[in-house]
Amino acid sequence: MKRLLPISVALFTLALAGCGEESDESPVDGRDFDAQDYSEPRPYTGRVIDGYLRHARVWLDMDGDSQYTPGPMTIKNSAGTEITLPNGEPTAMTGEDGKFTLDTTGLVQDPSVSPDIDPRDFPLFAVILPGQTLEQTRMGDVVLEDAYMLSAPPGVRDVTPLSTLVRQRRVIGVQDLTATTNDLADALGNVNLLSDYVKSGDHRAHAYARAFARFMASQFPDDYASLLRGGDGRERFLSKDAAFLLGVSFVRNALDVVKVVDEAASQGNYENVDVDGLALPEVPIELEDPVILERQTVLARGEGSELPASMSNLGVSAELVFDYSEDGRVTSITAHGCMMPSLREMARLINAGGKIANTGTQWMPGISLSQESAGFYEDEGPDERLVFDWENRRATFETTTGCHPGLASSSALGGVAAISYEWTMANTQVQELIATSGDKTEVLEPDYQFGTDAFFGFTRTVDETEEEIMTLSGDVESCDAAIDPDDADAALLVSAQQPYTVSGSIPQPDGFSPLALEFDNRNDRLRPLRFGFLDPAMASTTGVNNIEGFDWAFYYPFETSNEFVEEQPNLIGTAYLNRRGGSRVCGREFERMPSAAYARVNYTYQRLSEYLSGLVE
Structure with a gap:
């Protein structure tokens, strides 16, 4: 059951920050505002990043099926009240620097029926459209030919391969890497998994993210990728179980991917790692969940x-x-x-x-x-x-x-x-x-x-x-x-x-x-x-x-x-x-x-x- 928090209609639709200018900046670690400080709701904005990704489909996954759901759709609040969203899950295409803004006005509810729906209670998802999504690089925009899917924990608005790792571990039910000691936590060291590593210039985090994206793309179903190549990212293909299995496989193989990147980073030179040339694990996957x-x-x-x-x-x-x-x-x-x-x-x-x-x-x-x-x-x-x-x-x-x-x-x-x-x-x-x-x-x-x-x-x-x-x-x-x-x-x-x-x-x-x-x-x-x-x-x-x-x-x-x-x-x-x-x-x-x-x-x-x-x- 998703937690729904009251937000007044007037504040929820307010588009201007206190200084009189529209604000779409997230904190550098990708987290949303603390709830107790959330007195002035802002547009629900964020970024989709491998490098910055333009023309990627992003949505708020409110029904938990890891796919975009169009309207009308019905969810229940914590009191068991059914709420119908005529427009479905808020969605948008990313623009320059991977930025997106979701229209969340549809989450405002009649206070006599239900409190307003807080978008921070739901994870963000993004899907890369092969042949359409562009990655911004120092050498210019590069068309991505491989599809893959990213996500972020509820409230996190920088959607990256690293945030995907964090969310998938939480979905599986294991401890966050910052709260446990294991080989993967040791290998990642002090990498901030919820940051905009492009903005902060963290080449190590960026190298891991690019390698993770390659691995996820290698397991992405070919039929779904073909559907996305000619679509706009709102196409439904994966079952909830299949999406979960993709996430489990990513988490299970993340350490091996990190080790390959570390080996290629001669004397810690992650900036010049040729991620496209790495021999990453090849792991066939069964998505029917038998x-x-x-x-x-x-x-x-x-x-x-x-x-x-x-x-x-x-x-x-x-x-x-x-x-x-x-x-x-x-x-x-x-x-x-x-x-x-x-x-x-x-x-x-x-x-x-x-x-x-x-x-x-x-x-x-x-x-x-x-x-x-x-x-x-x-x-x-x-x-x-x-x-x-x-x-x-x-x-x-x-x-x-x-x-x-x-x-x-x-x-x-x-x-x-x-x-x-x-x-x-x-x-x-x-x-x-x-x-x-x-x-x-x-x-x-x-x-x-x-x-x-x-x-x-x-x-x-x-x-x-x-x-x-x-x-x-x-x-x-x-x-x-x-x-x-x-x-x-x-x-x-x-x-x-x-x-x-x-x-x-x-x-x-x-x-x-x-x-x-x-x-x-x-x-x-x-x-x-x-x-x-x-x-x-x-x-x-x-x-x-x-x-x-x-x-x-x-x-x-x-x-x-x-x-x-x-x-x-x-x-x-x-x-x-x-x-x-x-x-x-x-x-x-x-x-x-x-x-x-x-x-x-x-x-x-x-x-x-x-x-x-x-x-x-």
């Missing part, structure tokens, strides 16, 4: 080291933490305790370009049932890590544990990889995924016939022996006619199946076949519910007595719960590892959560913007 998997908590510690165990006797044995870059790609998965990377899941992630949100159902579990895992989990620090090198199509798995017989372990992460992965692509899909560990080579060759986002067939070869061949026997088949009307509205319903076979050198126990993947395909969704599999290594784990095979069963949040994400409905809430239950009919209500299991995996999600914000110091 929900991403933050962590999996694995409960596979059995009572007396025996599995399966009742839910009340299953304890936490591992926790997997997922790390991401600004574009939503998984950079690494870190385990406190033990995990076992699944080649099939890795291939699904690779097919999604590393963006876990694009897999739909995010990261079906790959866990270790070793009871040693719980001991490592309880010790401080990470124990295993799966790291992706997307550019070179490689990944590595490191472990400091003894959970994996035959795998080399290191004394600390960052040492020699226990498993090295590499993959080849064909038509944007994995053609072959190779895992090398010691003298063992494991190869996954996907078969995409009849495949879905959740499952595909494959041949898994170990040292040239075809150990496991999963073949999808046809398309997903709905069974609407078999659904009992009393079950039609069940939270989870097996409404579709897809037959498959498993062959290869792995011995199949009696009753393992026939096999069918189970789905809930209502409401145009395809939620995986259950699938059976063989895993000799898992079955032979100490304390695990299983000769029938395993089932993974997946459960999803109720649609009325806070955990349900309408645009991403296939986010698993909880997964259970059960003893293989055999073939079951299609059309039934999906089984209730089991009372005992080999493992339970709890999923925790968050928005990409929340994740990235949490990394800002």
